[in-house]
Amino acid sequence: MISAVAGTFDVLHDGHVQLIRRAFEVGDSVVVGITSDEMASSTRRDIVPLYLRQKALEQFLSSMGKPWRVAVIDDMYGPADVMDPVDVLVVSEETVENGRKVNEYRRSRGVKPLELSVVPLVMAEDGSKISAGAILEGRYSRDGTSAAKDIAVGSLNHVKVEAVRTVMERIFGNVRITAVDVSSEVPPQPFEEQTRQGAVNRAKNALGGHEMAVGIEAGVFEKEDGLYDFQYCAVLDRDGRLTVGTGSGFMYPPEVAGYVRGGMTVGDAVKKVFGSTDIGKKQGAVGLLSGGLLDRKSLTEQSVTAAMIPRLNDSYVARDRDRFRLRLPYGRIEDKGPR
Numbered sequence: 001m002i003s004a005v006a007g008t009f010d011v012l013h014d015g016h017v018q019l020i021r022r023a024f025e026v027g028d029s030v031v032v033g034i035t036s037d038e039m040a041s042s043t044r045r046d047i048v049p050l051y052l053r054q055k056a057l058e059q060f061l062s063s064m065g066k067p068w069r070v071a072v073i074d075d076m077y078g079p080a081d082v083m084d085p086v087d088v089l090v091v092s093e094e095t096v097e098n099g100r101k102v103n104e105y106r107r108s109r110g111v112k113p114l115e116l117s118v119v120p121l122v123m124a125e126d127g128s129k130i131s132a133g134a135i136l137e138g139r140y141s142r143d144g145t146s147a148a149k150d151i152a153v154g155s156l157n158h159v160k161v162e163a164v165r166t167v168m169e170r171i172f173g174n175v176r177i178t179a180v181d182v183s184s185e186v187p188p189q190p191f192e193e194q195t196r197q198g199a200v201n202r203a204k205n206a207l208g209g210h211e212m213a214v215g216i217e218a219g220v221f222e223k224e225d226g227l228y229d230f231q232y233c234a235v236l237d238r239d240g241r242l243t244v245g246t247g248s249g250f251m252y253p254p255e256v257a258g259y260v261r262g263g264m265t266v267g268d269a270v271k272k273v274f275g276s277t278d279i280g281k282k283q284g285a286v287g288l289l290s291g292g293l294l295d296r297k298s299l300t301e302q303s304v305t306a307a308m309i310p311r312l313n314d315s316y317v318a319r320d321r322d323r324f325r326l327r328l329p330y331g332r333i334e335d336k337g338p339r
Helices: 014-026 037-041 050-061 096-108 132-136 158-172 193-207 254-261 266-274 284-289 296-312
Strands: 002-007 029-035 068-073 088-092 115-119 149-153 175-179 212-223 226-237 242-246 324-327 333-336
Touching: 002 014, 014 029, 014 050, 014 088, 014 115, 029 037, 029 050, 050 068, 050 158, 088 096, 096 115, 132 175, 149 158, 149 193, 158 175, 158 212, 158 296, 193 212, 193 226, 193 242, 212 296, 226 254, 226 296, 242 296, 254 266, 266 284, 284 296
Parallel strands: 002 029, 002 088, 029 068, 088 115, 149 175, 149 212
Antiparallel strands: 212 226, 226 242, 324 333
């Protein structure tokens, strides 16, 4: 028995989880359709890029314990070679009609109709159905509750926003993440100390009434053997505490470095040398140069984690150095030092 389920999966939330779990309950193997960027953008003004959505989806599916595959779909019917063998389609109460249309299409092609397995809508705390759009707006967390750590990110870049979400959920559990369009107050291509300052400025300008704000800025640094990229993250809370961290650096090819030294941004220089576009919103220059071994989101997670380290360990502020508390993820605290 093969089951299938599909969605955009902008942010994988509790509603998606219920659909996916039903698919694994009724199927021996599962096909998960994820909408292409083209399909998703036809009905939405702003979407999380496919590579981010698919990466998060596959990480979740890997824990389900049955065979699965992800198929990128450009319409509600999905690729015929993938969907024709499917026996059961899992839908929500809201998408039953789409399931019926899929069956009409299958009948017209002489393919057996699908059994439709209907999953009730999962509701948010405010009484509406859980929606990825509301989560992206920072109205509530993945499970639909507003009682969560309220964190602003000083950027509309989905790579930065989702990196912050990933790290902060590991630390705090439920979080509400709000993307705020702010100025870094540094040049479009930061050099050296402008990078740290840009991250700090983004955090300050995004904080507003939020509990915490995160600013992220990538810049270039001259080293002994070439021009390197380092990413800074600044975390500012409403009490005024600022902590800063960096991710690991990597060196740019000489030709790219030459263009950047001549006044180009990294994005423009990479486009000129490699013909790649929108690297900041996709895998990043590091993804292109590493052949996908490391992408911009993973690199950004490093800098966010580094900036949070002083907040997880009281030894950074404790006067009694023989005793401190290590703040483990989800609020657990472990005592260290002699008793």
